[in-house]
Amino acid sequence: MDVAAASWPTLPALPCPATAKVVASGLAAELAHALDGPYHFLLPDAFTANLTAMREALARAEVEGFVYYAKKANKAAVFVERAAAGGAGVDVASAAELREALGHGVRGDHLMVTGPAKDPVLLRLAVTHGALVAVDALDELDQVIALALKGVVRPARVLLRVLPDTQPHSRFGMSEGELAAALQRCRQAGSTIRMEGFSFHLSGYALQPRADLAARLAELCLTARRAGLEASRISLGGGLPVSYTDADSWHTFLATQRPAHYHAGKEFRAGDFYPYHSPVAGAAALAALLATRPRHSGSTLAELVREAGIGLLLEPGRALLDRAGATVLRVQGVKDRDGYRLLTVDGTSLSLSEQWFGSEYLPDPWLIRQDGSAPAPAGVFPASVGAATCLEPDMLTWRKIPFPHPPRVGDLLLYPNTAGYQMDSNESPFHDLPLPPKVVVDRTDRPRPRWRLDRHFT
Structure with missing residues (x-):
């Protein structure tokens, strides 16, 4: 045990009873044995609960709204199936995503097609199936x-x-002059075009800029209506934050972390990290956004759109996938370093996409004994986690995680809450390693949760 153990920063994930049930039931260890490699498990009931909470936030604010699941956040079929079953839409940006959404039961008129410079095939499919297209250029x-x-x-x-006025260098969206030309072309197209409103892509998670821009788009809707266009909807995009940890843990971590806490003295600045804590997140962030007063307005955003008869469209990805899955890898090598251990697992950092943005996926992984039992607290044993590849920078966790038990070959590491963007955004069969399968786990209220392999088409 390292004598300076008390100095190692931690970042515990917020409790997830469903994930804990998968571990406590022994299912996590059993699946590792059955699948003989890394895997992801998905918790679709969490997706459904998050979707329900967002709809309730809209209803409490008395705002007409529609939720589209941003499919790019996770390739699994089960989340599209849950969206379809719940009457929600799906946001797609490729012909393959559109076809898969249709194949898993999503109605054509419940599809939102986004992305820049859309492929002609994608546009043809979108128009044919009645999808709503967020047009990005003239x-x-x-x-x-x-x-x-x-x-x-x-x-x-x-x-x-x-x-957006506040992000004039964004590669998404049309300038004021281009919008004027677009409105003119929509009017000239007559009944062949149904111009339903406006959308925007705004980076970041701050609520005030999003409310301000939505208010501007509400004014554009009123202007377009006076010209004879429908213009009754505004898409707010995604950008609803997710909180992975509590406030005290997050602020303590940022204040104490330094290069000595990382393998090879890797240096991260606080601004390099995703904001793993947010005071309001998910549906609560949506409620806060609706209650925000846009600049130069005496009304809240909810009041403003209600008065104008405007419906809001949402395209959340990560926020719908909060606590909807985790990633499990097996330890296949342990090296002793100067005061810490260096673990090698049977997967790659391509399954934790944050590393490939020059950052780190910070929530502490759980250590699961190879027999499936929880490790008894025995001290603090710092260890970093490397991948089973020949690349020096291929690290799943540069940080020296203070495990409560010395990790051993055959033990499992569970990275919590990885369904949103982490588990498959950048996965690749590097070294001809197979992609980790996705296992759908439901009925976690049972003594023994049920599971099946996800039915992903590609």
């Missing part, structure tokens, strides 16, 4: 109009994406 609008004029039965449904 030439894209021209393509949509041309497709609609080719004899599609229904009018093409579009939103016009606005370039």
